[in-house]
Amino acid sequence: MNTRQQILFDLDDTLIHCNKYFGMVLDQFDQLIRNWFNDDEITSEEILQKQLEIDIASVHHVGFKSGNFPQSLIQTYRYFCQKFQRLIYPQEEDQLLLLGNSVYELEVEPYPGMIETLESLKSDGHQLHLYTGGESAIQQRKIDQMKLNMYFDERIYIREHKNTDSLEQILRNGRFDRSSTWMIGNSLRTDVLPALTAGICSIYIQISNEWEYNIVELNQTPEQILYTATSIHEVPELIEHKIEHELKQRTLD
Structure with missing residues (x-):
């Protein structure tokens, strides 16, 4: 033997650690979306569930690519813009892209x-x-x-x-x-x-x-x-x- x-x-x-860093970024994302859609009835649960749905679909399709996460933030933003008939602003999408990519720049912790x-x-x-x-x-x-x-x-x-x-x-x-x-x-x-x-x-x-x-x-x-x-x-x-x-x-x- x-x-x-x-x-x-x-x-x-x-x-x-990994998930906790994505959670920190998602908290910021949730706050941004609710600030931008302040006149609409939108909850954190709805925002995070839609992002999760989009993110997981991307992983199933293309694997663990770094672009999945920031794009899931942008696509979630677009979804709610369409749902509430709100204009899509390029500067807001740029902000979300930076926010999503920031998760890969954080110092990791054992x-x-x-x-x-x-x-x-x-x-x-x-x-x-x-x-x-x-x-x-x-x-x-x-x-x-x-x-x-x-x-x-x-x-x-x-x-x-x-x-x-x-x-x-x-x-x-x-x-x-x-x-x-x-x-x-x-x-x-x-x-x-x-x-x-x-x-x-x-x-x-x-x-x-x-x-x-x-x-x-x-x-x-x-x-x-x-x-x-x-x-x-x-x-x-x-x-x-x-x-x-x-x-x-x-x-x-």
Whole structure:
């Protein structure tokens, strides 16, 4: 039995914060729209639900492109202009474009326990990989800022479409031993479901205020290995638990 595991980590909202920055920008967007439409009956719930609908549709269509988010703000603005028969002003669209792009310029922040978790797994002899969705320049900036190359070296995979096919390609090209490979992430859609489909282990990191796109229903089968955690602090212990359980079973056999 191979006790040295190959562990793929998601980046955004697994190792570093992401959703909270989009939430901060959306709060500003909501305030702008309600100020501009001050004579109309429009609620924050309506504004944010329409933006979410447009944003998710874009991701389904073109993947994780940086233009999706700022364009979703502009398209939401246009939707309400048409709905309330209000003129569309180019200067307001320019303001929204700047606001949407500002989310990619913010300094990123690690989740509590990121460094300790990566250090622990590395010191235990496991091989760490980073698998993230998005555009290369934006994701690489985050990786460089957090100095994550010291843990992942060249084992970093950035994909605009993060799905079952993308993970399968990584696993095949890298000739991973699937019985000792893990996918760690907060997205049921892009982390957990592809991992279980590919026949590798997964740890689902639950976070508050999850992006609706990431939520899908799982139909887990008995042979699929899935753990749920509320913090990356729990990851080393869960992996060690599986290794010890398999060693014990082998001894009994």
